[in-house]
Amino acid sequence: MNSKQKKQLIKKDKQNIWHPFTQMADWLNNDPCEPLIIDQAKGSYLYDVDGKKYLDGVSSLWVTLLGHRNPKIDKAIKKQIDKVSHTTFLGLTHKPAIDLSEKLLKILPENLTKIFYSDNGSTAVEVALKMAYQYWQFKGEQRNCFLSLKNAYHGDTIGAVSVGGTDLFHAKFKPLLFKNYFAQSPYCYRCSYKRSEAPFPLKAKTFKEHTKILKCCGQCIKEAEDLLAKNHKTIAAAIIEPVNQAAAGMIVMPKGYVKEYEKLCRKYKILLICDEVATGFGRTGKMFAIEHDNVKPDFICLSKGITGGYLPLAVTATTDDIYNAFLGKYEEFKTFFHGHSYTANPLACAAANATLDLLKKDKIIEKLQPKIAHFEKELSSLAEHPKVGNIRHNGVMAGIEIVKDKVSGKLYDYRLKTGAKICASLRKNGVIIRNLGDTLVLFLHLTMTKKEMSKIIGLIFKELDRL
Numbered sequence: 001m002n003s004k005q006k007k008q009l010i011k012k013d014k015q016n017i018w019h020p021f022t023q024m025a026d027w028l029n030n031d032p033c034e035p036l037i038i039d040q041a042k043g044s045y046l047y048d049v050d051g052k053k054y055l056d057g058v059s060s061l062w063v064t065l066l067g068h069r070n071p072k073i074d075k076a077i078k079k080q081i082d083k084v085s086h087t088t089f090l091g092l093t094h095k096p097a098i099d100l101s102e103k104l105l106k107i108l109p110e111n112l113t114k115i116f117y118s119d120n121g122s123t124a125v126e127v128a129l130k131m132a133y134q135y136w137q138f139k140g141e142q143r144n145c146f147l148s149l150k151n152a153y154h155g156d157t158i159g160a161v162s163v164g165g166t167d168l169f170h171a172k173f174k175p176l177l178f179k180n181y182f183a184q185s186p187y188c189y190r191c192s193y194k195r196s197e198a199p200f201p202l203k204a205k206t207f208k209e210h211t212k213i214l215k216c217c218g219q220c221i222k223e224a225e226d227l228l229a230k231n232h233k234t235i236a237a238a239i240i241e242p243v244n245q246a247a248a249g250m251i252v253m254p255k256g257y258v259k260e261y262e263k264l265c266r267k268y269k270i271l272l273i274c275d276e277v278a279t280g281f282g283r284t285g286k287m288f289a290i291e292h293d294n295v296k297p298d299f300i301c302l303s304k305g306i307t308g309g310y311l312p313l314a315v316t317a318t319t320d321d322i323y324n325a326f327l328g329k330y331e332e333f334k335t336f337f338h339g340h341s342y343t344a345n346p347l348a349c350a351a352a353n354a355t356l357d358l359l360k361k362d363k364i365i366e367k368l369q370p371k372i373a374h375f376e377k378e379l380s381s382l383a384e385h386p387k388v389g390n391i392r393h394n395g396v397m398a399g400i401e402i403v404k405d406k407v408s409g410k411l412y413d414y415r416l417k418t419g420a421k422i423c424a425s426l427r428k429n430g431v432i433i434r435n436l437g438d439t440l441v442l443f444l445h446l447t448m449t450k451k452e453m454s455k456i457i458g459l460i461f462k463e464l465d466r467l
């Protein structure tokens with residue numbers, strides 16, 4: 001593409017389009033960099049309209065699972081296009097969705113027995129919240145509240161925002177939201193009770209061991225318990241992003257924390273929703289994050305990587321107990337009155353089937369283990385850097401929190417946009433990552449090579465040296 005055509009495209013973009021999570025005034029001013037027009041992709045790389053290649057270090061915002069243009073997923077979608085691209089799921093069904101439900105139930109905990117489809121992570125969460133709410137009505141109880149964690153992110157629709165604990169995104173909508181209780185997030189590095197500087201990597205095996213090593217008070221889980229002890233009769237369900245609060249900057253939870261959270265739900269007899277929209281399908285080094293602590297939720301929400309990152313699709317899986325509560329005569333109106341136009345889109349299901357087949361046949365998660373070890377080693381090379389306050393790592397996900405002062409953990413003035421500027425600089429060097437404030441976020445696809453991992457970390461090291 002010649003430079004005149006490229007300029008034209010950027011001009012039209014700026015004229016007509018409003019981008020998500022973007023201050024458009026900055027976008028219009030090329031701050032911190034000019035819009036990048038992507039033309040193609042292959043494997044770990046994106047190519048712009050000039051043919052320049054970029055290593056994709058965020059899996060195209062946490063969706064790409066097995067690299068771009070995987071031949072088997074490409075083929076599965078093309079094959080499905082020649083049959084039917086979309087048909088409603090209201091009153092009709094189709095093989096791709098039926099096959100997918102069977103495959104999913106085989107890899108999910110055995111207490112999850114029913115698959116409800118939708119088309120994005122936020123809707124997967126809305127579905128779980130509404131099902132949990134209605135379930136208690138069937139039991140003759142009015143439970144209007146939920147429990148979640150500070151720093152939680154469950155999507156951008158109003159129900160998902162109600163249980164969201166990221167003030168920057170959520171606080172301004174407060175008058176519109178339903179009532180929710182927030183417990184302290186297990187963010188040890190900036191805990192409001194007692195800050196703890198964890199060594200990296202921290203190898204605690206249980207929650208107890210973790211609190212011992214860090215000499216921390218475990219107040220995060222105590223807060224959840226206090227809220228439940230007081231309010232459990234009004235709480236329909238507790239929701240959590242097991243193992244990693246990703247959108248908060250990869251806040252990786254202490255080992256065993258999710259188990260403690262599950263125990264509380266069982267003790268106070270409320271439902272548990274695990275939001276694995278980000279962590280599902282191998283990103284934590286296991287198929288699902290709940291497997292690390294052997295947690296069995298009443299709902300699991302899946303999306304993002306489910307189609308290999310090709311097409312929008314989401315799943316809310318639940319138990320017989322929930323499903324059976326909605327059964328009844330037509331005139332009882334126990335029906336779950338919820339659905340989306342693109343529910344279980346056949347192309348998306350075909351992509352998901354191919355993705356799950358590849359995970360299994362190619363033993364992707366098994367082969368991932370040495371790469372995770374390599375990633376950890378590379379990350380630990382950053383740990384001593386004076387500008388790195390805290391590194392959080394799980395599987396192929398990591399957050400590198402940049403600080404002005406390592407001892408106090410003091411951050412740079414946010415107006416300096418330190419994190420954003422580092423990402424812009426990396427982009428010039430052919431690597432795409434994103435920042436959440438001054439935390440650099442790495443979210444790798446499962447087939448990234450060790451060499452590619454090292455390249456990203458090496459470039460980050462150079463940028464930190466320049467601060």
Ligand SMILES: *Cc1c(COP(=O)(O)O)cnc(C)c1O
Pocket residue numbers: 120121122123125153154155156241246247275276277278279303304
């Ligand atoms: C991305 C994300 C969502 C929202 O998914 P969308 O498809 O963007 O609506 C929900 N929960 C978690 C944990 C996520 O990371």
